Amino acid sequence: MDPHLLATFVAVARHGSFSAAATELGYTQSAISQQIAALEADLGLPLLRRRPVEPTPAGARLLEHAAPLLLRLRAARADVLRAAARPRHRLRLAATPLSTGPVLARRLAGVRARRPRLEVALHTCGLDQVTAMVAEGEADVGLVDGIAAPSDPLRLPDAGPMTTARVSEEDLAVALPVDHPLAGRAALRLAGLVDARWVRSPLCPLARLRDLMGDPAGDGFPTGLEHTGDDVHTVLALVAAGHGLTLLPASALTPLVAGVPLAAPRLVHRVELLHGTLPPGTADLVKDLSG
Amino acid sequence: MDPHLLATFVAVARHGSFSAAATELGYTQSAISQQIAALEADLGLPLLRRRPVEPTPAGARLLEHAAPLLLRLRAARADVLRAAARPRHRLRLAATPLSTGPVLARRLAGVRARRPRLEVALHTCGLDQVTAMVAEGEADVGLVDGIAAPSDPLRLPDAGPMTTARVSEEDLAVALPVDHPLAGRAALRLAGLVDARWVRSPLCPLARLRDLMGDPAGDGFPTGLEHTGDDVHTVLALVAAGHGLTLLPASALTPLVAGVPLAAPRLVHRVELLHGTLPPGTADLVKDLSG
DNA sequence: TTCCCTTACGGAACCCGTAAATATT
DNA sequence: AATATTTACGGGTTCCGTAAGGGAA
Numbered sequence: 001m002d003p004h005l006l007a008t009f010v011a012v013a014r015h016g017s018f019s020a021a022a023t024e025l026g027y028t029q030s031a032i033s034q035q036i037a038a039l040e041a042d043l044g045l046p047l048l049r050r051r052p053v054e055p056t057p058a059g060a061r062l063l064e065h066a067a068p069l070l071l072r073l074r075a076a077r078a079d080v081l082r083a084a085a086r087p088r089h090r091l092r093l094a095a096t097p098l099s100t101g102p103v104l105a106r107r108l109a110g111v112r113a114r115r116p117r118l119e120v121a122l123h124t125c126g127l128d129q130v131t132a133m134v135a136e137g138e139a140d141v142g143l144v145d146g147i148a149a150p151s152d153p154l155r156l157p158d159a160g161p162m163t164t165a166r167v168s169e170e171d172l173a174v175a176l177p178v179d180h181p182l183a184g185r186a187a188l189r190l191a192g193l194v195d196a197r198w199v200r201s202p203l204c205p206l207a208r209l210r211d212l213m214g215d216p217a218g219d220g221f222p223t224g225l226e227h228t229g230d231d232v233h234t235v236l237a238l239v240a241a242g243h244g245l246t247l248l249p250a251s252a253l254t255p256l257v258a259g260v261p262l263a264a265p266r267l268v269h270r271v272e273l274l275h276g277t278l279p280p281g282t283a284d285l286v287k288d289l290s291g
Numbered sequence: 292m293d294p295h296l297l298a299t300f301v302a303v304a305r306h307g308s309f310s311a312a313a314t315e316l317g318y319t320q321s322a323i324s325q326q327i328a329a330l331e332a333d334l335g336l337p338l339l340r341r342r343p344v345e346p347t348p349a350g351a352r353l354l355e356h357a358a359p360l361l362l363r364l365r366a367a368r369a370d371v372l373r374a375a376a377r378p379r380h381r382l383r384l385a386a387t388p389l390s391t392g393p394v395l396a397r398r399l400a401g402v403r404a405r406r407p408r409l410e411v412a413l414h415t416c417g418l419d420q421v422t423a424m425v426a427e428g429e430a431d432v433g434l435v436d437g438i439a440a441p442s443d444p445l446r447l448p449d450a451g452p453m454t455t456a457r458v459s460e461e462d463l464a465v466a467l468p469v470d471h472p473l474a475g476r477a478a479l480r481l482a483g484l485v486d487a488r489w490v491r492s493p494l495c496p497l498a499r500l501r502d503l504m505g506d507p508a509g510d511g512f513p514t515g516l517e518h519t520g521d522d523v524h525t526v527l528a529l530v531a532a533g534h535g536l537t538l539l540p541a542s543a544l545t546p547l548v549a550g551v552p553l554a555a556p557r558l559v560h561r562v563e564l565l566h567g568t569l570p571p572g573t574a575d576l577v578k579d580l581s582g
Numbered sequence: 583t584t585c586c587c588t589t590a591c592g593g594a595a596c597c598c599g600t601a602a603a604t605a606t607t
Numbered sequence: 608a609a610t611a612t613t614t615a616c617g618g619g620t621t622c623c624g625t626a627a628g629g630g631a632a
Contacts, residue, residue: 001368003294018612031598033612038597043368045375050612051606061374061568064452065367072363076356077292077334083352084336158449161355277352309587322623324588329622341587342631589628596621603614 003073005039006066008032009047013063016053068158071132075160075276078137083277090119091285094130094139097230098203099271101251103168104143104289111288118285126202126230128157134274135159141286142274147172147208147247150268155208160276165290167271170249173259175239180258187263194220199244201227201235209247212267294364296330297357299323300338304354307344359449362423366451366567369428374568381410382576385421385430388521389494390562392542394459395434395580402579409576417493417521419448425565426450432577433565438463438499438538441559446499451567456581458562461540464550466530471549478554485511490535492518492526500538503558 011021012032022032040047047059055063100122112118123133127144134142146154153164174193176183190213200206200223210220223244227235232252239246240256249269253259273290302312303323313323331338338350346354391413403409414424418435425433437445441460465484467474481504491497491514501511516534518526523543530537531547540560544550564581 001294001364003292019610028599029612030600030614033614034598037613043371045371053612058371058375062367062371065363065370068451069360069363069367072356072360073292076353076360079356080334080336080349080353084349160359310585319624320587321589321625324586325623328588344587583632585630585632587629587631590626592623592625594622594624597619598617599619600617601615603612605610605612607608607610 001042002039003070005035005042006062007070008035009039009059010063010066010070012036012048012053013055013059018053071135072158072160075135075137078135079160079276082137087282089115089117090121091141091282092139093120093122093141093143094133095122095124095143096127096130096145097124097232098249098252098269099143099145099167100124101145101168101170101249101269101271103170104271107167107289111285114288115285124230131157131159131162131274134162134276137276140275140278140282141289143167143271144274145249145269145271147205147212147267148270149212150266152270154270154272156272156274162274162276165273165286167273167290169268169270170251172247172262172267172269173250173253174262175236175246175248175253175257175259177240177242178256178258180242182260183258185260187261189264190262190267191264193245195222197244198223199227199235199238199246201238201246202230203232203235204246204248212265292333293330294361296326296333297353298361299326300330300350301354301357301361303327303339303344304346304350309344362426363449363451366426366428369426370451370567373428378573380406380408381412382432382573383430384411384413384432384434385424386413386415386434387418387421387436388415388523389540389543389560390434390436390458391415392436392459392461392540392560392562394461395562398458398580402576405579406576415521422448422450422453422565425453425567428567431566431569431573432580434458434562435565436540436560436562438496438503438558439561440503441557443561445561445563447563447565453565453567456564456577458564458581460559460561461542463538463553463558463560464541464544465553466527466537466539466544466548466550468531468533469547469549471533473551474549476551478552480555481553481558482555484536486513488535489514490516490518490526490529490537492529492537493521494523494526495537495539503556 008021008025011024012018015021018032019029022029036048045058046056047062048054049056112120123139130142130144133139144154144156148154150169174188182188194213198206198221206221206223213220227238235246236254236256247262250259273286275286278286299312299316302315303309306312309323310320313320327339336349337347338353340347403411421433421435424430435445435447439445444455465479473479485504489497489512497512497514504511514535516529518529526537527545527547538553541550564577566577569577
């Protein structure tokens with residue numbers, strides 16, 4: 001189970017082709033063929049069906065393990081190197097789009113005011129990428145958001161030992177078109193909305209909602225439209241146009257949409273700060289950010 | 292970061308000696324020396340100080356990553372092989388000692404009554420070993436227990452993607468010597484016991500209690516005596532002899548000790564069932580066990 | 583000196599590229 | 608026939624064992 005072989009296996013499975021994987025990895029097709037053969041010999045099982053190239057059941061299982069394993073390997077390397085790295089006067093932040101609410105923006109402003117020479121780089125992307133960037137040391141600190149019961153921690157993808165700290169919790173609102181029949185309500189219950197049409201987007205993970213409603217595998221929260229991307233503005237526009245509902249922190253609402261407070265179950269939009277071993281000199285800085 | 296090198300690094304660090312690690316792993320000292328040199332060259336950092344052999348700060352960080360990484364690697368291999376394995380009429384259970392309460396024992400009896408030809412092997416050991424055994428396929432199903440807020444899942448060590456299911460939740464009791472001044476109380480609050488003397492044992496993880504009391508790094512729950520082992524009987528004897536208090540599920544109490552219900556915070560002793568990909572034919576069996 | 587790790591060196595195994603063979607569409 | 612994977616083979620590298628070389632107690 002050489003990680004090297006595991007990585008080529010993942011590449012082959014992703015491309016569905018030995019030759020394409022070879023091109024990506026800078027090997028010859030022959031080398032890829034030999035590597036896959038070596039991996040299959042090691043496990044004593046066929047992992048890929050050929051022509052067309054697709055994983056066998058055993059291969060599919062291995063694929064589920066491979067990516068997180070390789071990530072943790074990179075994360076371990078990054079963490080060790082980071083522990084021995086020089087102090088920087090540069091803070092690299094990775095954040096999910098909704099994590100940068102007013103609470104954090106204010107704290108970040110405070111940090112910058114106190115340290116005028118500090119350079120801050122902020123990159124926004126999806127949850128998995130944020131955790132991966134923090135794990136691999138491409139970002140010093142990550143900011144992630146999600147929906148949770150009050151004072152419950154977020155459930156984050158596992159990329160090795162990392163520290164999390166609560167940054168803020170904020171009320172959730174159901175975003176609706178302004179002319180929606182429910183737009184006038186004072187508050188809404190989630191249970192009454194499981195059959196409404198929802199916009200599926202990474203900003204509002206419906207699977208998480210089903211989970212919280214005690215219906216993990218169920219078919220609640222049907223989606224008329226699926227949006228891929230990290231863009232809050234787009235989602236608001238989709239909701240305003242009547243494509244479906246979504247759940248957002250109250251501070252993210254705009255005049256484009258109507259926002260009705262979510263009454264029950266009691267859920268919050270939670271923001272957490274995420275980091276591995278911090279480079280020397282940034283520890284107090286992180287403390288300022290987490291409050 | 293070859294896992295092979297990582298494994299020898301762990302062995303060397305554990306033994307504090309190149310030669311001892313060589314003996315354990317079946318290599319010559321020279322080979323070990325070269326492997327460590329290769330790992331240090333790969334990372335560009337010294338990982339071990341020599342004479343005496345002990346990890347550098349960077350090496351210490353790597354050690355924290357290495358063990359879980361190697362476990363996940365073995366777990367991935369086991370999971371893939373398991374997916375292709377033959378059905379067995381043998382169920383191998385691994386369980387923490389307190390996980391086998393009356394609820395589970397009854398269900399297990401039911402399963403055996405319905406499947407007379409089924410052989411059951413049960414091994415009890417600590418939490419980390421149970422998860423490792425399940426991950427590596429040495430056990431088909433694991434049973435683990437812990438203290439949690441009601442209907443909250445347990446926090447388990449991470450050994451790769453595994454499925455957990457709630458088996459039972461039971462009230463907790465504070466175990467006291469029968470002649471203890473508090474033994475007559477109708478109920479006790481945990482907050483009033485943070486300064487009492489406790490028996491530290493794997494059966495009642497005090498770190499977890501501090502965590503639940505919102506004092507993760509604190510010095511609450513002082514211990515007069517530390518017990519290592521998986522033995523409930525011994526812990527009860529220690530408590531009865533006045534070495535300290537402990538927290539146990541009500542069903543584990545014996546006449547040796549007095550048990551006072553825990554009133555606040557509301558905590559339960561929770562048992563969960565843990566398994567990876569199940570061998571064909573055992574899926575329904577697991578469903579019976581989890582209820 | 584003794585113990586223990588490091589370095590030098592040689593043989594075997596491994597890994598990848600070239601190129602020919604083979605299988606599927 | 609065309610495309611894509613497998614196999615054969617050779618050169619270069621890696622890896623481990625033997626054996627000699629150092630440094631600390």
